[in-house]
Amino acid sequence: MRAALAAAREAAAHGDIPVGAVVLGPDGEVIAVGGNERELTGDPTAHAEVVALRRAAEVHGEWRLVDCTLVVTLEPCTMCAGAAVASRIGHVVFGAFDEKAGAVASLFDVVRDPRLNHRPRITSGVLAKECESLLLEFFEGRR
Secondary structure, X not given: OHHHHHHHHHHHHOOOOOOEEEEEXXXXXXXXXXXXXXXXXXOOOOOHHHXXXXXXXXXXXXXXXXXXXXXXXXXXXXXXXXXXXXXXXXXXXXXXXXXXXXOOOOOOOHHHOOOOOOOOEEEOOOOHHHHHHHHHHHHHHHO
8 A cells, every 4th residue: 555655646746636556466566556647648547546457457468457456545436446347356455435436335336246247355444544644635735
């Protein structure tokens, strides 16, 4: 989660909402890092999770990330939860809950929907206060 927090800080430095994500390989080593890049690139799909999953697939050599773990500072939205399912990621770990757009526990539970063909394990609340604080500081600076 510390690596994801560092990526979130980098995102904030270029004007994006500070959300960061890392993908860990089967051995627990970081194979990809991503931060929000929507403002940086003008790409509406450039959420931290999608950026990290794309990079991980490239490094991993295939799109199936079955034995990998996605670690993200904020609960994934519906697009990112869907990307986690589509990538066959084995485990999703997140920090702060997102009551307005979270699709892993708060608003929806996309990743554990029994109608889908893949359901990763979920771990929530990892360094949640630190993840929340980063977001609160960012938005307080914008008001």
